[in-house]
Amino acid sequence: MSQQTYRLAVGGHIDRTRPLSFDFNGKRYGGYVGDTLASALLANGVHLVGRSYKYHRPRGVLSAGSEEPNALVQHGTGGATDPNFRATQVELYDELVAASQNCWPSVSFDLGAVNSLFSRVLPAGFYYKTFMWPKAFWKYYEYVIRRAAGLGRAPDAPDPAYYDNMHVHCEVLVVGGGVTGLAAALSAARADARVILADEQCEFGGGLLGAGEQIDGMSTDEWVAQAVAELASMKQVTLLPRSTVIGYFDHNFLTIAERIQDHLGPMGTPDKARQRLWKVRAKQVVLATGAHERPMVFKNNDRPGIMLASAAQTYVNRFAVKPGNNVVFFTNNDSAYGAALTLAEAGIKVAAVLDVRAQPTGRLATKVRDRGIEILGRHAIAAAMGKKRVSAVEVMMLNESADRLIGTARKIACDLVCMSAGWSPAVHLFSQSRGKLKYDANRSCFVPGDSVQAERSAGAANGTFSLAACIVEGHEAGLAAATDAGYNKNASVPKAPVRQEIEEAPVDPLWLVPAKAGEHTNKHFVDFQNDVTAADVVLAAREGYRSVEHLKRYTTMGMGTDQGKTSNVNALAIFGQVLGSDIPDVGTTTFRPPYTPVTFGVLVGRDVGELADPVRRTPMHQWHESKGAKFEDVGQWRRPWYYPLPGESMQDAVNRECLATRKAIGILDASTLGKIDIRGPHAAEFLDRIYTNGWKKLAIGRCRYGVMCGEDGMVFDDGVTARLGENHYWMTTTTGNAARVLAWLEEWLQTEWPELKVYCNSMTEHWATASVAGPLARKLVAKLTSDIDFDPDNFPFMSCREGAVAGIPARVFRISFTGELSFEINVRSSCGRALWNTLMTVGEQYGITPFGTEAMHVLRAEKGFIIAGQETDGTVTPIDLGLEPMVSKRKDFIGKRSLSRPDTQREDRKQLVGLLPVDAREVLPEGSQIVEKVDDKPPVPMIGHVTSSYYSAYLERSIALALIKRGRSRHGETVQVPLEDKVVPAKISAPQFYDPEGVRING
Amino acid sequence: MLLIKCPWCGDRDEHEFSYGGEAHIVRPRDPEKLTDDQWADYLFMRKNPKGAHLERWVHAHGCRRWFNVERDTVTHAITAVYKMNEKPPRSSKT
């Protein structure tokens, strides 16, 4: 195991009594509890942690937080592996396993780096331009690029962990647990508001953890500990560490991804959720999300060993890690001097501080100078040297206007470069809340503008960077939020903390270090994750892009998993420079959820596997299972599809089931059909308006087939409705449409015709339905009843009776979807299985055969009966289907007027026809397109499509239903159905293949 | 995610509701008397304003009642909720 040679002897928030071992890229390393993967790697002197996305350049750790663009790792193994984890956020645990992304075969020897040699031919817009090239080229590029430039791997096994969702309400949600957030939470909680404080790190304190500064005579660590202790003692406060607020949605709805057990690794407790998504409805929100330091844009600024100044400071203070031995600072503001002092005090040699400003005069700069550290005013890094680790920097002077490097270059050896180009408030959530940003020229950053929702930003997130001011602003924001939420009893803001303010000199933005004479800026990286250089941004401007949203899409700047946290402002500032526009005029891109990448698991929560979608089973389900039925999903229902006997293929089984029904008796579980109980004095009037045909003359005890349309005249659903009593109807719907039809009826009753006294209730699950069909059906049912007269004269087709079947109270409908004599027997659900058992036992002597949905489809297609959703697709009228006799001319109904619109009157509308392939063995695929004749070259006009297609055992040939232009006038004509490997001729016919006279319904 | 105040159930998450489009479109008394254009106007044409919009919602996964909402299509602020048989708020410009 390699030694932690870069670990400082003392300090840091790590537990030196708890050493850990971990595996990175197959090598063993040591670390401590309290480390992140990044800090532990740096403690071992490992800077090279990955390869870049496009050019596969070696990359190191840039930051110490969630903004990290480079150190992306594949974390964990097997089903528990996750891509795109930021090493800077992964808490170390014993036996952690992680690997670099984007490199193959290894991080040190990377074949993809060959792209790097061709960076001149892979400029911005490469992908788009390639798309426009001859298509054949793209095939080649895609193969190479996709293989080389992955963004991690998906797990190859199911995730063993489980995840939770949680819904909560609070008065004040404080996002961010640095000093600002802690102060805000304290004020709001002291006013008795329910407070949630969420922070993405494992402990509260934000960027100040381990810093040696003072507040109110305490160290910052003591101040933080005291604040956290007070918050923890208040029952109205929920503290959520390791919790990233990932989304800010309408009406103050925010989502928080809490990593409950990630830091325990596979050693975590299996009976606890791994992560939890909190769905919070907050009355008020305080955004104390801090700020991100910006990198400097110079040549080779992406070399391992070059990091943000604040990150280096964090590694020293919080993790007791020296990120290097010999450092050069490069800054345009005073904050880097604080970092320089921290590093110098930790024993790191500070070779020089380069400042863009001519005369750095701030108090911190003076302190640095007093330590004897060389400060070079108006200097910049012209280029970094070294490949897998920075080894030196080339330093040059800037001219007055900072657009040219002048003088002679000086080389300074170093193994660490700390850069700071100023700070960008983390305005992502504010932007997600739809707030508009405004540019603050004094502080050279975007700050939140007016609030759109009930939120306020405070502290660094608001562009306030001094510690004391952050605390004051936090307290004020917390109290104001509580007050606005109605909680302000006796609360007041504590007095401002005692702290000597550090006088700071203003930042002087230098967005781009100019290239040396004769060189380009194509190694000046702006977006590290997506390998976008300053030259790419310049090219986009030169090629005519003016909108920052277009710049983003053209260069892919900000489109990585980090959403450009460290790159956006630099990119649009450089873009503005080229266009000659001010930064506010260039504008910003829109930030979108999630703030940082999240697992699919945490979004889905418990809705996986059996809980993903409910499965609905009929009361007879177990019987079907015991007979080896194959099932098909119809909506949420699981319906028997066919019942294969040993050795039977699906076609064998369906043939047998169809023939048994045609010749003897078949039985179908029809329990899933939608059933709606409709009552009220105006029920008949209501049905008259809903259905295309008339209902007022339907006698009690009779049934009628009905078709309903949308107001656009297109068929929506169909089914049989029976009149059970004076004001009582029983409507059936297709299985998949049951809920939609009920909602449709309710909509009209509530919104358009509230004067109608009609009441609808879903009965689908209350009743079980067995449909017996076939010439012997009457014999069977008659045997099982004593109080229903099955004499055909007394129980005619399309009527219904109530009585006992097999001793069970039942509603029996004599209707038919197969064309055979059939009875639908409805009983209470609890009696469904008993009814079924009796029918099967008694029916045995008649050769009763259960049939599934496939045989049902064949039988109804032989009769030309449509299925809503199969023959119809929302563009088909009842007239198109040949149902003109069912369309009343005497009354209005929903959709009627649309049937006389010019479009529905068109003569070339597609109409329902039968289709008989010339080769009777050829079963056409459903959905096949139909043409007149096949031309030599496209376009070939299509005249229709196949809606249903089966092999009919009874007819001993294939049959199909189709919608064909002018179909009804074309019976007898032959059309062509082009398939992948052949063209099938087929003859148009009437859409009835079996018993067109309808005599079989009498048995 | 909107927070919608069902007149019967109170504040509930948007995902309990279904959207029903523009409110106060009355079905013509005698559609057969309308010209094609008039019928098309009823059937297809909607206001789609930028700003205050009167629209219908149904508490589909709750009490299943329809009601009206005044919502700003820019800010999503809900400024009024009223029952089907009630008149829109006076302030409404639509």
Ligand SMILES: [Zn+2]
């Ligand atoms: Zn409700």
